[in-house]
Amino acid sequence: RLCVSMRCVSMLCVWRLCVWLLSWLSPCDLSPLSFCARFTSDFAFPGFDETLTEFELKWQHWHGECFNHLQCGTFSSSQHMESICKILLGDEDALLEKRDLMTTWYHYLVSHLLFTHPTVKPTELHSYAQSSLNTFLAAASSPEPLDNILLAALEFDIHQVIKEFSIVSSNWWFVAHLSDLLDRCELFSSHNMDFGSNMREFLLLEYASGLFSHHSLWQLAVDYFDHCPKLGRAYLELHIERIPLTTEKKALKVLRICEQRQMSDQVRSICKIMAMKTLRHGRLGSALSWSIRAKDAAFATLISDRFLKDYCERGKFSDLDLIDNLGPAMLLSDHLMFLGKYREFHRLYSEQQFIDAANLLLSLMTASIAPCYFRLTLLLDALPLLEQKEVIFSTMQTYALMKCLEDPKRVRRSDSSIENTKVEMLRLALARNLARSIMKEGTLRS
Structure with missing residues (x-):
């Protein structure tokens, strides 16, 4: 040749x-x-x-x-x-x-x-x-730099070739790929560096680290880190946390990379960052979705409370598709479970499944998973059911609702005249329903 x-x-x-x-x-x-x-x-x-x-x-x-x-x-x-x-x-x-x-x-x-x-x-x-x-x-x-490189190559001094190229080259592309090629051909006698890596891996790590700083080439660096068996994962974990998550699309790309490599800590960190960003922009649905992916119970509780307070102010929920499809994710926190079940109560009521809706409402009250600030709202939701032509709540259920209403530990009272009026209306409706339920149950016994 x-x-x-x-x-x-x-x-x-x-x-x-x-x-x-x-x-x-x-x-x-x-x-x-x-x-x-x-x-x-x-x-x-x-x-x-x-x-x-x-x-x-x-x-x-x-x-x-x-x-x-x-x-x-x-x-x-x-x-x-x-x-x-x-x-x-x-x-x-x-x-x-x-x-x-x-x-x-x-x-x-x-x-x-x-x-x-x-x-x-x-x-x-x-x-x-x-x-x-x-x-x-x-x-x-x-001699020019290329002359020194050729002299080292003709002397078969591979390390000197790499050294000379590293001095004159603007990046690590050539030396990284040359060392990898020589290593695969078993012509490169790699020696261990002071920090545990060999020359091939060191050069690949340096080249990949440079790629990570580029706005569009950072994804290529991931593949290079994957081919560094000793320190590649540690470098990837370090660099992945420094990627600016400017958009949700980019965050999802980074998240997919971490999930494919079982980098659970980085997955949680990314999800928490995105949850905070979307929450600051008032996007409760996205914030809740990210907190669920992060499996962050405390943050999910915080966002669930924001949903409930938003409902108290506006009288309706936003992001119904997300709440309707929480599934097993609602087990992450009590407040998230309450949010999901409370939305289910509204769905049952809209479908005129009044008995199922009443049973669910009562269970939410007696289970004590409802936030204190929301319990009066929960009791007031019983008013339409109490005013139905058909008796929905039994005597025992009515007594349970009365107990919840009069228990100061369960329901916070305010000096608002509007709320006091609502409470009086609720007492009246409960008393009337108690009478109707006693009469109905007595008739049935007869």
Whole structure:
């Protein structure tokens, strides 16, 4: 593979040299030209089924024939053809004479080696490269960063290559992928760093950390962290908490990443942050949904109270779809359960299932899960049921409601004349219902 690469680069160089030299030929140079063309076409290149020894013998024969023609003066009639022959023999002075046709020192290196030492061993490349660099560059010139990288590569010093690239590169993309590729090919002898990671993982972590600061590439960094078995998860947990959750869409993306990796602490943290944000914007439904996902009982209780207070002020619920579909989530807190059951009472009442609605209302009162500020509202909800033509509450249920109404620990009283009027109306309705229920039950016994 090395010889094939050298052939491609060198032939390009020779072609450019020949084009330049042939442009100076006169008709009298045609005979030397035919010799030169034959030498160029007969130049020995290794075959795929040819051994190294066979190739060296063939190349030595070609080189010797070319040298003999130069010594015999075959090309003495044409200075340019003689220059071509010297180049084919690898004459250093002849090559450097045409330095302006070669763009870099490694262009010169390949051309020189191809015509002087085509079977060079990989371990010898570095010394030839250093010599070519010193020869090709002017005394005042200093090596470029790429020159140092190539020298380290030709010396097979992988760590130095990575170090040099890290110095000149604006990011860690190349060194991260190079170290990963070499590690997978088992050519990279990674050594452990002071903090427990190896070189491959360290470079991947640094590159992924840089991606996380980008507004649109941060999701790619997650995949890189996933391929770092030792510290990848710790880095991901650290960076995921720093992502600005500017929109719910972005928050859901981050949440999905955390849920896929069972990062329960980060899931709760994200949900709490979003619950607080949506609550500050007055979006009670979204806030409750996020608090349920966070499994935060205290916050769910707070938002449930906001729903109930909002109902007390407006006389109706917002976000009915969410409340109607709480399901098992209402077990998260007592106030959330009360909110769900109270909404169920309203649904039963609207469907004219009065007996079921009355039983549920009474159970909510006697179970003591209703907030103190809401118990009077709960009792007042019994008024429409007490005024029905059919007796809904039994005698025992009516006594239970009366007890709740008169118990100061259960119902907070206020000095509001409106509330006092409502309480008096409730007492009257309870007394009337008690009489009706006693008469009904007595009739049934008879």
